Amino acid sequence: MNALIALGCPELPVQTSLALYLAHKLQNEGIDVTIAGTNAAVSLIRVADPDRHYSKRLSDLDRTIEGLAEKRIDYDLSFVFIHSDSGISYLATLKSLSKGNVIAVIFGKDIETLVAMAEEQGARMFAARAVHNPMPLKIKLDEVERWAALTS
Amino acid sequence: MGCIDELEYEIMLSNCSFRECAEFIKNNFKEIYYVNPGHKIFDTYLIGVPPIPIAVDGDKIIMPYVKPCHGSFVLRLPGGNEIEALRKK
Numbered sequence: 001m002n003a004l005i006a007l008g009c010p011e012l013p014v015q016t017s018l019a020l021y022l023a024h025k026l027q028n029e030g031i032d033v034t035i036a037g038t039n040a041a042v043s044l045i046r047v048a049d050p051d052r053h054y055s056k057r058l059s060d061l062d063r064t065i066e067g068l069a070e071k072r073i074d075y076d077l078s079f080v081f082i083h084s085d086s087g088i089s090y091l092a093t094l095k096s097l098s099k100g101n102v103i104a105v106i107f108g109k110d111i112e113t114l115v116a117m118a119e120e121q122g123a124r125m126f127a128a129r130a131v132h133n134p135m136p137l138k139i140k141l142d143e144v145e146r147w148a149a150l151t152s
Numbered sequence: 153m154g155c156i157d158e159l160e161y162e163i164m165l166s167n168c169s170f171r172e173c174a175e176f177i178k179n180n181f182k183e184i185y186y187v188n189p190g191h192k193i194f195d196t197y198l199i200g201v202p203p204i205p206i207a208v209d210g211d212k213i214i215m216p217y218v219k220p221c222h223g224s225f226v227l228r229l230p231g232g233n234e235i236e237a238l239r240k241k
Contacts, residue, residue: 009221038220061220062197069190069197085169089218092201093189121201 001030001148003077006061006094007037007045008087014107014134015081016044021134022079022105022141023054029147033057034075036064061090068097076100076151083108088117095121101151107137124150155195156217156227164214165226170200173216173224181207181214185238193234200224208235 003026005019023033034057035045042058049055067073078098080091082105095102104118106127118125128136144150165176178184186203187193198204199218207214213231218224 011221040221065190065197065199069192084223085171086218086220086223089170089189089200089224090220093199096189096202 001076001151002032002034003079003147004064004075004094004098005033005035006064006078006080006090007035007041008081008083008090009038010041010044012083012108013132014130014137015041015083016048017134018105018107018130018137018141019045019081020049020054021138025141025144026077026147027054027056031077031147034059034064036061065093065097068094074098074100077147078102079105082106082114082118084114085117088114088121091118091123092121095123103150105137107131156229159194159229162228163225164228166223168224170216170218170224173226174201174205176226177205177207177214177216181209183208185241187241193237194229206238208238211235213238 007019026033035055036059038061045055077100078094080094091104104123104125106114106125107130109131111127111129115127126140128140130137184205184207186205188202189200191198200216211231212228213234214228216224217227
């Protein structure tokens with residue numbers, strides 16, 4: 001079983017921390033995790049996890065979209081990190097291209113509009129107001145007992 | 153997605169939501185084609201909320217373009233072979 005964590009622009013501090021935490025949770029269930037993002041987002045992960053405990057597979061976001069569009073790769077679970085309108089566009093794109101379950105992870109200061117837009121797309125989501133402190137969203141992620149169950 | 157960056161594009165709209173980009177294209181052009189996310193155009197796989205409108209205006213293509221850190225844009229580009237590809241779709 002495999003999962004994708006698709007990162008947005010790394011301008012909000014909680015993103016890198018939550019991505020590594022989610023990767024850790026998924027890996028503990030034996031799920032093969034790929035983290036994809038912009039060059040800056042991936043560099044933040046590389047520096048935060050130098051021994052690659054939680055980021056065994058890193059990928060460029062554009063190349064990941066290309067692989068999905070060309071049907072060379074797919075993921076059982078995809079988590080799209082969203083704190084802006086661009087993130088919603090990536091959520092819609094992943095939902096359109098992947099046969100797996102695509103889940104929105106929404107954070108930031110003003111999340112209501114983003115939550116409504118993700119709901120319009122029928123996406124399952126984890127959402128919490130979080131900019132500097134990852135704990136509100138970590139608590140939501142901790143409520144999941146078995147990540148593999150989200151594939152159904 | 154370096155290929156778009158290498159083309160001579162004009163930015164018609166910037167600093168807006170994807171929805172605003174789509175509405176701008178639908179409200180300002182007549183010849184419009186709708187594609188799904190992941191549609192390949194100018195060697196780029198389009199990002200966005202479906203259906204994604206792409207307009208043809210003379211020898212130009214007008215399309216939305218999303219960048220993770222810079223939001224959504226409407227670009228006007230020389231259409232080249234992509235115009236016929238859209239019309240045949």
